[in-house]
Amino acid sequence: MISLRDLTVRYGDTVAVDGLTTDLEPGKIYGLLGRNGSGKTSLLSVLAAYRKAAGGSVTVNGVDPFENPQAMRDTVFVRDAPDVPQADRVGKVLGFFARLRPRWDAAYADHLADTFGLDRRKRVSALSRGQRSALGVVIGLATRAPLTILDEAYLGMDAVARSVFQRELLADYLAHPRTIILSTHLIQEVADLFEEVLILDRGRLIVQEDTDTFRSRGVAVTGPEEAVETFVSGRTVLARQSLGGVRQATLYGSLDDDEQRRAGSAGLTLEPVGIQDLFVHLTSAERTPEAVR
Amino acid sequence: MKTMVLTSFLRMYRPQMLWFAGFLVVGVGLADAVVARFTDPPFSLWMFIAGSAVKYWLGVVGVTLVAVHLRQFVAAGITRRDFIVGGLLFGVVLAVAAALLVPVGHGFEDALRGGAGGVPADYPRWSVPVAVSEFGHVLPSCLAYLVAGAAAGAGFYRFGAWGGLPLLIPALVPVAAAEGLLGLGDNGEVLTRLVPYGIALAVSLLATVLGVVLYHRELRHAAIRSGPVG
Numbered sequence: 001m002i003s004l005r006d007l008t009v010r011y012g013d014t015v016a017v018d019g020l021t022t023d024l025e026p027g028k029i030y031g032l033l034g035r036n037g038s039g040k041t042s043l044l045s046v047l048a049a050y051r052k053a054a055g056g057s058v059t060v061n062g063v064d065p066f067e068n069p070q071a072m073r074d075t076v077f078v079r080d081a082p083d084v085p086q087a088d089r090v091g092k093v094l095g096f097f098a099r100l101r102p103r104w105d106a107a108y109a110d111h112l113a114d115t116f117g118l119d120r121r122k123r124v125s126a127l128s129r130g131q132r133s134a135l136g137v138v139i140g141l142a143t144r145a146p147l148t149i150l151d152e153a154y155l156g157m158d159a160v161a162r163s164v165f166q167r168e169l170l171a172d173y174l175a176h177p178r179t180i181i182l183s184t185h186l187i188q189e190v191a192d193l194f195e196e197v198l199i200l201d202r203g204r205l206i207v208q209e210d211t212d213t214f215r216s217r218g219v220a221v222t223g224p225e226e227a228v229e230t231f232v233s234g235r236t237v238l239a240r241q242s243l244g245g246v247r248q249a250t251l252y253g254s255l256d257d258d259e260q261r262r263a264g265s266a267g268l269t270l271e272p273v274g275i276q277d278l279f280v281h282l283t284s285a286e287r288t289p290e291a292v293r
Numbered sequence: 294m295k296t297m298v299l300t301s302f303l304r305m306y307r308p309q310m311l312w313f314a315g316f317l318v319v320g321v322g323l324a325d326a327v328v329a330r331f332t333d334p335p336f337s338l339w340m341f342i343a344g345s346a347v348k349y350w351l352g353v354v355g356v357t358l359v360a361v362h363l364r365q366f367v368a369a370g371i372t373r374r375d376f377i378v379g380g381l382l383f384g385v386v387l388a389v390a391a392a393l394l395v396p397v398g399h400g401f402e403d404a405l406r407g408g409a410g411g412v413p414a415d416y417p418r419w420s421v422p423v424a425v426s427e428f429g430h431v432l433p434s435c436l437a438y439l440v441a442g443a444a445a446g447a448g449f450y451r452f453g454a455w456g457g458l459p460l461l462i463p464a465l466v467p468v469a470a471a472e473g474l475l476g477l478g479d480n481g482e483v484l485t486r487l488v489p490y491g492i493a494l495a496v497s498l499l500a501t502v503l504g505v506v507l508y509h510r511e512l513r514h515a516a517i518r519s520g521p522v523g
Contacts, residue, residue, distance in 0.1 A: 050367065050517040067513075069294060073370040079519055083368035085361055096305075100297055100369040145370075 001026055002047065002147070002179070006056035009042040009203075016042035018203035019056065024181075024196075026061075026146070029173060031194030031211070032183040035283050039203040040183045041079070044151050047181070048077030060147060073102060076145035080152040082136035084124055090135060091120035094142075101143045108172070109142035115164055129156030137165055141172050151183045166190060187276040197275065201283045211275070218273030218281075219255055222248040227266045238281035250281055294371055298379020302362075303386065306354070310387070313350060314394060317343050325402060335415035336480040339402040340395070344431060344477055347391035348438040352468075354387060355442020359450045359512065367517050377509055380443070388435035395431045396424035417482035429490070430475045430483040433497040437467035440504035447511035450518070463507055470500035 002024040009017040017039040024030060034040045045051040046058055049065040049072050058064060065071035084093045094113065098104045113120065116134035118127075127135065136153050154165050170193060173180060184190055197214045199207040207214060218238075221228055225247040236252040250273055255263070263270050273281075321339050328334055358380045366376045396419075403419035406412050417423070444464035449457030474493035478484045485493045 045516070049372075052514050052516070067372045067374060069372050069375065072367075072372055073294075075370065077368065081519060083364040083517070083519075085365060096301065096365070097369055099301060100366075100371065139368075 001059075001061060003059045004043075004056070005058075007043070007046065007053055007058055008055035009039065009046060009051065010054040011042075015203055017046070017053075017200075020200075020203070020205050021056075022198070022205055022208055024179065026179045027177050028195040029169075029180045029182060029193050031187070031191065031197045032181055032200065033187060033197060033279050034183075034200035038200040038283070040200055041151055043200065044077060044149050044181065044183060047147070048072075048075050048149055050077060074145055075147040075149065076101075076140055076143040077149045078136040078140035078151065078153045080133070080136075080155045082124075082132060082139060084135070084139075086125040087123060089121055089123050090118050090127070093124060093135065094120070094138070097139055097143065101145075103144040105142050105144055108144075109138055112138040112141060112168060115168065116161060130158055130161055133157050134161060134165075137168075141168060144172075144176055144178070146178050148178055148180045149183075150180070152185065153182075154184075154186075162186070162189060166193060169193065187279055188274060191275040194275075199279060199282060206282060213254075214278070215272065215275060216254045217252055218275075218278040219251045219253075220248055220271040220273050221251060221263060221268050222246065222271065223266065223268035227268055231263055231266060231268055238278070239284075250277070252278070252282070294375040295379040295382065298366060298371060298375055299382045299386070301366075302380065302383035305362075306383070306387070310390065317346060317394070318398065321398070321402075325405070329406065333413055335413035337399060337402060337417050337482075339398050340417065340427075340477060340482070343395050343398050344427075344483075347395060347431065348434045351384070351388055351391060351435045352438035352442040355384065355439040355444075356446040358384075358443050359446040363450070363512070363515070364517050373512050373515065377512055381440075381505065381508075384439040384443070385436065388432055388439055391435050392428050392432035396427040399427060400424060415480050417478075417480050423482075427483050429494065430485075433494055433501070434471040434475055437471035437497060437501050437504070440501050440508060441465050441468045444504045444508040444511065447508050447515070451511045451515045460507070460511070464504060467497070467501040467504040471497045 004020050004022050007017055007020040008015065020043065032040050032044070042051065046053045047060065047065065049067065052066050060071050060075070063071055065075060090113070094109055098106050098109070116131070116138065118131060118134055118138065124132065124135065133154050133156050140148055140150050140153055154162050157165065166189070169180070182190060182193065191211070194211045196210050197207060198205060221231055223246070225242065225245055228247040228249050232249045232251060237249050238252050239250040241248045255270065260270060321342050325338050328338060362380070363376060367373065400419045406416070412418070441464050445461055448460030448464055452460065474486055474488060474497055476484060476486060
């Protein structure tokens, strides 16, 4: 169990994570979403003991992970650029992690390296952006750490490699269940992997829900302008779009059966809203975190 | 985990150690041979070159400990504390190896030059007590350079270019103490300046320990930065 209480991360006068409180149950895949600068990497850095929090507390299985040998051994944090010497060859990098990571699965690492087409003789500096990300993914998955954190880990990968990554992540998670936190901007692509979604905005947690519930919260109401406005009156409207006399309003909040029937009889069409669209609306510049919560 | 850090470092640096020692032996050996063809110098070329090179190399290793390896080890689940201790243990092993290389090389040079028809009277002849003395002088210098490099590198890593600059002064105290009190004479013989050897050794080691304290304080809460390593 990961517990964060009033967690704050600062860089000088800038507050990256602002009094965040939440609990994350073990054995789930979490999607951590947020715009650039929303505090995702800062939060993950604290969880992985890469950084000390400025305030509040963080515990992983009851202990503060910072400088805790067991907690650090049980956590792997893969950032957009893997933390390995650029001059080292891929084979040497994998060998290094194999010696230091107690749960390292060498056969699986080999399988992943082959799948991503990583040449073990190549130096890290000679790898393309996508290949470097692939190396990070190999490290992240083959470590088999009970807490696996992947922060934009597949940046620069081509569509095929990203698809392989998603397939391998899911298969390995099912074979070796653990807590995985996946931070990404490619929301639509990986949304189906998430069991729970966390959205950070300007350092604050504005959404934490299981993915299906979150998905059901977004409804697009389309129909004649007046009917739409009447229907959405008093509800949280995330966005409005109009074309001629037709209007579409994106609502935040699920509709019960009665409300759905009322919409139908008013000539309105109801459609689900994708996680990415919900995310865009919830974290738009004009919307404050307080307004969402 | 400290032992794993130590063994990982030894594995990583083994090729470098062998290349460095090889270049030193071959390079100074060739230079000695060339010089001996034209003159019979009253000094030990080996002591001047190897005696300096080993400590400078240790200084460079100290700097790279943090700049290249800290992120790598933390990413592999190693705590900063274990990294510091394991890295310093590695540094001690490296310093002992380097400090052994110097008198051993001097012994070979002495044998080769003595065998070629005697050496000038001022040449620092090799003997077991001389070798022990050389080891006793080179080791604290190597440790001082290693720790100074590590503390200086950690200061820049933690506090950036400007913040690390003032920390250079305390970081270099071990080097100042070792260079000020323990050194080489005009012909490459080891000598102790200003105070007796025992005091010079104690002061040098104390300064090195203070350097270790500085290194630890710089790193113990250091955030792991992103960006290319090495």
